[in-house]
Amino acid sequence: MRKWNFKIILAGDGAVGKTSIRERYMGKGFQESYLKTIGADFATKKMEKNEELITFQIWDLAGQDSYQSVRKSFYKGATAAIMVFDCQDPKSMTNLSNWVEEAIEGSNNGILSYFVVANKVDLEESRRVSRDMALEFCNRLEIETGIRFYYCETSALTGQNIQETFDFLAYRLLLVNNIQEVDPPEETDGIIDVKEAMGTKQITETSMSTETVSRAEFDTLVERIGKLEDKLNTVQTILKQIVKKLQ
Numbered sequence: 001m002r003k004w005n006f007k008i009i010l011a012g013d014g015a016v017g018k019t020s021i022r023e024r025y026m027g028k029g030f031q032e033s034y035l036k037t038i039g040a041d042f043a044t045k046k047m048e049k050n051e052e053l054i055t056f057q058i059w060d061l062a063g064q065d066s067y068q069s070v071r072k073s074f075y076k077g078a079t080a081a082i083m084v085f086d087c088q089d090p091k092s093m094t095n096l097s098n099w100v101e102e103a104i105e106g107s108n109n110g111i112l113s114y115f116v117v118a119n120k121v122d123l124e125e126s127r128r129v130s131r132d133m134a135l136e137f138c139n140r141l142e143i144e145t146g147i148r149f150y151y152c153e154t155s156a157l158t159g160q161n162i163q164e165t166f167d168f169l170a171y172r173l174l175l176v177n178n179i180q181e182v183d184p185p186e187e188t189d190g191i192i193d194v195k196e197a198m199g200t201k202q203i204t205e206t207s208m209s210t211e212t213v214s215r216a217e218f219d220t221l222v223e224r225i226g227k228l229e230d231k232l233n234t235v236q237t238i239l240k241q242i243v244k245k246l247q
C-alpha cells in the first residue's frame, strides 16, 4: 500500500463556513492543532482508495487580516485548495479572486487542484448567488489564471456534497500524481468541471488568446455582481417595508 500525504487548505472570507465544512467532514472528536503564529489550525484524516492510503491534512485559516503577513506558511506545501464562499453573499464569491491569487503566490504555484465551493445552499430563501452566476465567475477565474476549477454546492449543516467533495479531491490528487488505476468515486453528480459546464461558450472564449481577455473584463463582471447586489438590497428593503405596513 502506497502512502500519500496531501495538505489541503480551506480559504475564503470569514463566516462562509470553512470550519464547519471541515468539522462536518471529519466528524466529532478529531485531533486538531492550532498554530497561533499564522492564525491557522489543521487536522488530519486518513482514507483508503484502491491500494492507496491517503492522509488529508486539512488546514483552516481563522481569517484575521492581522495575520496576512504570515500567511505564506499557511500555503506552503499545499497540494489542493478549497475556496469557499457563502451563497448568500456575492461579495464573498468575488473576493475569491484575491484568495486564489494569494494561494497561487503563497504555494509557489504548488497547488495542483482547486475547488470553488458555494456553501450554505440549505438556506434556499436567502440564496443570492445562483449556480450560473457562480459558474460564470469560475470561468472568468479560469481564464484569468489558467487554472482548472471544479465547482460544487455544499451545506455544512445538512452535509450535502461534503463527503463527495473530499472523495473527488482524493481521486483528482491521485490522478495528478499519475496514479491512473484508481476508480472514480461513485457519487460525482454534485461536482462540476467548470470548463465542461461552460461548454461551447468556453470554446469561443478560449479561441481568443488568453491575453485578449483583460483584467478590465474581469473587473466588469465583479462590478456587475456588485450592482446586482445593490439592486437586491433595495428590493429587500422595499419588501421589508411592505411587510411592516401589512402587519
Ligand code: G3D
Residues within 6 Å of the ligand: 012, 013, 014, 015, 016, 017, 018, 019, 020, 021, 063, 119, 120, 121, 122, 123, 154, 155, 156, 157, 158
Ligand atoms: P468560517 O470558518 O469560514 O469563519 P464557520 O465559518 O464555519 O465558523 O461558520 C460561520 C457560521 O455559518 C456559523 O454560524 C455556522 O454554523 C454557519 N454555517 C456554516 N456552514 C453552514 C451551512 O452550510 N448552512 C448554514 N445554514 N449555516 C452554516 P454561527 O451562528 O455559529 O456563527
Ligand code: MG
Residues within 6 Å of the ligand: 018, 019, 020, 060, 061, 062
Ligand atoms: Mg473558521
